[in-house]
Amino acid sequence: MADPQEDDRPVVDGTRATPEELRAEVERLTDERRQEADELREDIGATVHELAGRLDVPARTKARLRSVPTAAWAGVAGAAAFAAGLVVLLKARRTAPRRRPKRRRR
Numbered sequence: 001m002a003d004p005q006e007d008d009r010p011v012v013d014g015t016r017a018t019p020e021e022l023r024a025e026v027e028r029l030t031d032e033r034r035q036e037a038d039e040l041r042e043d044i045g046a047t048v049h050e051l052a053g054r055l056d057v058p059a060r061t062k063a064r065l066r067s068v069p070t071a072a073w074a075g076v077a078g079a080a081a082f083a084a085g086l087v088v089l090l091k092a093r094r095t096a097p098r099r100r101p102k103r104r105r106r
Contacts, residue, residue, distance in 0.1 A: 017025070
C-alpha cells in the first residue's frame with residue numbers, strides 16, 4: 001500500500017485540530033464542492049438546452065417561416081402561379097396537333 005504522503009494527499013491525524021474543527025473543515029469543503037457542482041450543473045444545463053435548440057430543425061424551420069413577412073408570401077404565391085401557368089401552356093403546346101404550313105403555289 002502506498003504511503004499517503006507520496007500521493008500529495010493531506011494526512012489527518014487529529015492531533016492538530018479538535019474533532020469539532022475537523023468536522024467544520026469537512027463541512028466547509030463539502031459546501032464548496034456542492035456549490036461548484038451546482039454551478040457546473042447549471043452550466044451543463046444551459047449548454048444542453050442550447051444544443052437541443054440548435055439540433056431541433058423542425059422548430060427552427062417553423063420559427064424562421066413565422067418571421068417571413070406576409071408580402072414575401074404573396075410574392076412566392078405569384079411566382080408559383082406564374083410557374084404553374086407556364087407549365088400548363090408548355091404542356092398544351094406539346095400535346096396540340098401540329099399543322100403543316102400550306103405550300104405556296106408558283
